[in-house]
Amino acid sequence: MDPYAAQKSDKFSFGLWTVGNAGRDPFGEPVRAVQEPNYLVRKLAECGAYGVNLHDNDLVPFGASRTERDRIVREFKQTLKDTGMVVPMATTNLFTHPIFKDGAFSANDPKVRAFALQKTMASIDLGVELGAKIYVFWGGREGTEADACRDPRVAIQRTRAAMDFLCGYVKDQGYDLKFALEAKPNEPRSENYFPTTGHMLHFISTLQHHEMVGVNPEVAHEVMAGLSFVHTVAQAMEANKLFHIDLNGQKIGRYDQDLRFGSEDIKGSFLLVRLLEGTCGGKSYTGPKHFDAHAYRTEDESGVWDFAKGCMRTYKLLAARANAFDSDPEIKALIAEVKDAHLDPLLNASYSRASAQALKAAPIDATAVAKRGLGYERLDQLTIEHIMGARGL
Ligand code: GLT
Ligand code: MN
Ligand code: MN
Helix, strand or coil: CCCCCCCHHHCEEEEHHHHCCCCCECCECCCCCCCCHHHHHHHHHHHCCCEEEEEHHHHCCCCCCHHHHHHHHHHHHHHHHHHCCECCEEECCCCCCHHHCCCCCCCCCHHHHHHHHHHHHHHHHHHHHCCCCEEEEECCCCEECCHHHCCHHHHHHHHHHHHHHHHHHHHHHCCCCEEEEECCCCCCCCEECCCCHHHHHHHHHCCCCHHHEEECCEHHHHHHCCCCHHHHHHHHHHCCCECCEEECECCCCCCCCCECCCCCCHHHHHHHHHHHHCCCCCCCCCCCEEECCCCCCCCCHHHHHHHHHHHHHHHHHHHHHHHHHHHCHHHHHHHCCCCCCCHHHHHHCCCCHHHHHHHHHCCCCHHHHHHCCCCHHHHHHHHHHHHCCCCCC
């Protein structure tokens, strides 16, 4: 059996909008036929994915009647049952309809804010009905071009009010659902509020029900801003706030490319998988691994499935290499923590006048310490050799 073929136990998921992407861009028409959701789920199951995520309107068209909605949902549930697929995450489309042209929760018009809440409550009901345990908020249109249109502090306050309200709704309904907030620096707006995961993490700490809200960082969105995605994810994990993750590929400084996972920055992708899988130590990430990406516009439908299988296969290849890397005795020796019998107790002591005094008095020869080479060239070369399969497998 191919050890890199995706299994349901890997917990790989795709959004309906990812493998369903028809290749439309701001300059060109779709290049592929729009595929029907039930068909996409069956194909994803064949590829080895375990889950499918959706926006309300990826499944139920905007404005559908209750009868129509119920028929669509019934059929979709049957497909999930037939294929053994789950819906781990659901979200609301608060960006396509023109009513959201100036944002949803942060919009100046109360009618827009109220409509956004109505739509989200209905969409939460839908997600829960399909079994979702995570609910994503991506504020696609929450931002500005004419920045004087509102006090940015008010935008933050309105978003907080919306989150507090929606957390209240979930609790009142007795739903087993957590929220995951997804940041993006810009696009489609010129400036988005909450541009990075770091901004989101602080914002979450100000919410009434902060314990049920975490983050959904996306590779492309942090890399667009020139940030280290590995460090972003590490901060979220360390805060126990990594509720979900959007994996893909991206070049720095471009539009949101949403490329196949691992197709760009192979070293960064390796370090990310290493962190998520926990081969470097610490807690691993056990939630769904969602590929929020799409096939190149050059592709026909078979290219879409090559893309989907490629995301999952690359993840598994990198996981195997991360495992080999962290089992390599030379790597272990290179990254072993430096121990100092005299200083360690002083550094580990909590503050007191006495511990401060002892630390002040500790003799440290800065020149001698500075002379020591750290071996990071060797470490980094070995990292490359592991990634390239020249070592370890
Ligand atoms: C949209 C966006 C993604 C978000 C999705 C959830 S929709 O495709 O580009 O990053 O995760 O709303
Ligand atoms: Mn995303
Ligand atoms: Mn993206």
